[in-house]
Amino acid sequence: MKHKIFSPGLLLALSFLPLLSFSQSFLEGSQVTGNTQIDAQIYSEDSKLGITDSTLNYKKFGMNGFTNVRYTNGNFSAYMRVEGFLNPMIGYDNRYEGIGVPYWNVNYKIGNLEMTAGHFYEQFGSGLILRGWEEWTLGYDNNIYGFNAKYSPAKGVLIKGLVGVQRYFWEPYTPGSRGIIKGIDGDFYLNDMFGGMNDAKTKITLGGSFVSKYEKVPTMGFSRDSAYTVISGSDTSNWVRKTTYQYNLPHNVGSWAARMNLSNGGFSFYGEYAEKGNDPNATNNYIYLKGQALYSTVSYSRKGLGIFLSTKWINNMSYKSKLTESGNPPMLDINYLPAITKVHQYSFAAMYPYATQPNGEFGLQGEVIYTIPKKSKLGGKYGTTITVNYSMANSIKKEAISPEIPIDSTGTIGYKSNFFSLGDIPFYRDLSVKLEHKFNKTFKAKAVYYNQTYNKHVIEDEIYDKSELVYAHIGVLDMTYKFTRKKSLRVEMQGLWTKEDKGNWAAMTLEYNVAPKWSFAVMDEWNYGNENSNMKVHYYNVAIGYTEKTTRIAVRYGRQREGLLCVGGVCRYVPNSTGLTITLTSSF
Amino acid sequence: MKKLMLIGLLVLFVTAVYSQDKKNTGQKLPSVEVRTLEGTMFNTAEISNDGKPVIICFWATWCKPCIKEHDAINDVYEDWVDETGVKLYSVSIDNSRSSSRVQPFVNGKGWEFDFLLDINGDFKRAMGVNVPPHTFILNGNNEIVWQHVGYLDGDEDEYIEIVEKLINGGDIK
Numbered sequence: 024m025k026h027k028i029f030s031p032g033l034l035l036a037l038s039f040l041p042l043l044s045f046s047q048s049f050l051e052g053s054q055v056t057g058n059t060q061i062d063a064q065i066y067s068e069d070s071k072l073g074i075t076d077s078t079l080n081y082k083k084f085g086m087n088g089f090t091n092v093r094y095t096n097g098n099f100s101a102y103m104r105v106e107g108f109l110n111p112m113i114g115y116d117n118r119y120e121g122i123g124v125p126y127w128n129v130n131y132k133i134g135n136l137e138m139t140a141g142h143f144y145e146q147f148g149s150g151l152i153l154r155g156w157e158e159w160t161l162g163y164d165n166n167i168y169g170f171n172a173k174y175s176p177a178k179g180v181l182i183k184g185l186v187g188v189q190r191y192f193w194e195p196y197t198p199g200s201r202g203i204i205k206g207i208d209g210d211f212y213l214n215d216m217f218g219g220m221n222d223a224k225t226k227i228t229l230g231g232s233f234v235s236k237y238e239k240v241p242t243m244g245f246s247r248d249s250a251y252t253v254i255s256g257s258d259t260s261n262w263v264r265k266t267t268y269q270y271n272l273p274h275n276v277g278s279w280a281a282r283m284n285l286s287n288g289g290f291s292f293y294g295e296y297a298e299k300g301n302d303p304n305a306t307n308n309y310i311y312l313k314g315q316a317l318y319s320t321v322s323y324s325r326k327g328l329g330i331f332l333s334t335k336w337i338n339n340m341s342y343k344s345k346l347t348e349s350g351n352p353p354m355l356d357i358n359y360l361p362a363i364t365k366v367h368q369y370s371f372a373a374m375y376p377y378a379t380q381p382n383g384e385f386g387l388q389g390e391v392i393y394t395i396p397k398k399s400k401l402g403g404k405y406g407t408t409i410t411v412n413y414s415m416a417n418s419i420k421k422e423a424i425s426p427e428i429p430i431d432s433t434g435t436i437g438y439k440s441n442f443f444s445l446g447d448i449p450f451y452r453d454l455s456v457k458l459e460h461k462f463n464k465t466f467k468a469k470a471v472y473y474n475q476t477y478n479k480h481v482i483e484d485e486i487y488d489k490s491e492l493v494y495a496h497i498g499v500l501d502m503t504y505k506f507t508r509k510k511s512l513r514v515e516m517q518g519l520w521t522k523e524d525k526g527n528w529a530a531m532t533l534e535y536n537v538a539p540k541w542s543f544a545v546m547d548e549w550n551y552g553n554e555n556s557n558m559k560v561h562y563y564n565v566a567i568g569y570t571e572k573t574t575r576i577a578v579r580y581g582r583q584r585e586g587l588l589c590v591g592g593v594c595r596y597v598p599n600s601t602g603l604t605i606t607l608t609s610s611f
Numbered sequence: 612m613k614k615l616m617l618i619g620l621l622v623l624f625v626t627a628v629y630s631q632d633k634k635n636t637g638q639k640l641p642s643v644e645v646r647t648l649e650g651t652m653f654n655t656a657e658i659s660n661d662g663k664p665v666i667i668c669f670w671a672t673w674c675k676p677c678i679k680e681h682d683a684i685n686d687v688y689e690d691w692v693d694e695t696g697v698k699l700y701s702v703s704i705d706n707s708r709s710s711s712r713v714q715p716f717v718n719g720k721g722w723e724f725d726f727l728l729d730i731n732g733d734f735k736r737a738m739g740v741n742v743p744p745h746t747f748i749l750n751g752n753n754e755i756v757w758q759h760v761g762y763l764d765g766d767e768d769e770y771i772e773i774v775e776k777l778i779n780g781g782d783i784k
Contacts, residue, residue, distance in 0.1 A: 056739045057735075322714055324715040329714070
């Protein structure tokens, strides 16, 4: 890298110094806040789970940690995050190993303009074409490094623009290493824009966005075999001709989205439609098809009743700032395709989670929450809450473009699919019914039943068939008893019954809490129904937590069960492990 | 260049930390755009309660202890408001996957707080929130004077004790 005498960074750093030394008024309004989290694990060998020093790669200690610091003074703020993975804990990608500052920015506001330089997270609409976000527990971070501006030219109008490149582990950006993203978004709140609508009961917000990625594309080819027969005299011989073709990869891939939000009292509607241009990439097997997505939700609610329905249809919507990038953890995602299945809180209900299928899926979720009023016959003194939720995800219908070309053939348009079509491969089904009741001042309980269908091939192996479906019934009983105002005991019992996969499970948790500081827990998950009698494992854990205002220390010893950990439809595989885990979180 | 910039930032942070020690007031709320349940924009600097204390709770529809905390406060919230005039802002950090569930969820639960949606976590980052639930208490001048992470049954009693102390001019440190 060339050293310029007047680099912007140097100028910026220099400009702070006189401010700091001489301007007392600048310091008077200064504020610093921040937070830290450190997770450390010490692993042990465990013959029952087949864990030895060599399967651990002799990494007997893992630590993931970060510290955020935010400085503000009036309209100016600066932010930085130090991250360290020394070594990354089990289940996190080894490319994270290291320590550094993957996220920092400076930000100021002048009137209706807000500027950010450095790293930032931004979201357009529901994120169908652009969303920068991070999720620590997943090891997911696709922050954008560049410039971001937000400007409100008139009341009710917000325009956002950005240019930047995305994070890829610790690898610094170099020309050609990944694409450059540009985007613009507008949000128009009609009731504020037009005086006559100020007092209207119906509130309407319209929005639209455009995103484009430029990438210096590689020269890549593929080959296709064609069979032919040669007959000479009485001899017949079969031959295969291998022809090599070059992909015609676009340097620029654009996408756009339009959205609408409408609300009237307890009624609310949100709809967003997005399209993406021709974008052959590793996820879609390099086909030239355009992408399409629709996401909408309708809800109605009043006190004590909430009803909600959400639908989604996506077709070929993987959108990354590097076309050859694929695999896990997902990196360089420009957009975000939310899984619309429900996020579950109990461990067995989350054992078979759903992960978004960007190449095509239809999804639907409906929920009703009803609270039987307090002091009624059924509701009792405190009321009873009933929640019923159903969600499903299916394939979309894909048709071959011609009889000779199989669906998804690389270097072709891939397939045809009618908008909002529904395919016949079930990806996921989930029905749950939850009852919550507070019996008296000291005792409350929750009971939940789940019925799930999980397409293991699709969700774990990206094999699109229905030959490995897991059908599971799950029951949970969660009770809390308060001995005194500060002391309570929570008992949680769970059962999972299935004939597939690893068979039946049972679990129990006892948690004794002394508010506001102490928490003690013992838990065990037992795979008693495993067909392999050696694998009828107890995943036991003991844990102690201590909280002092904003600092929390938790120590846990035991076995971590392997499985998919998912947040927002993005999943991380967590392998089996045994050992001691220490978590420290703190804010200042 | 990057290194210099970082050094500059560090100097700024460190100097600010020292200069801050002189005053023992709380921190001002950051100004960040979030959304209301109707989908309109709302600047967090506008959070206020006519000179009375404010409680801000960060939560999500997928967070079990958060829901427990909200349920527990909801049972006593009417009394709290009558006795102290406190106001609770409940900030959901649900992302676009579940943010549209928030309104039917809170209504279905019958919760009666002031709700805000922090869909991409901007307010969460500005407030230094790691994981929900994270609760802040603001004094009558809108300064953050107390905060707490996590929820255990009975924690809500401590919240109202702090609010009462603030109103009666007691020391909360």
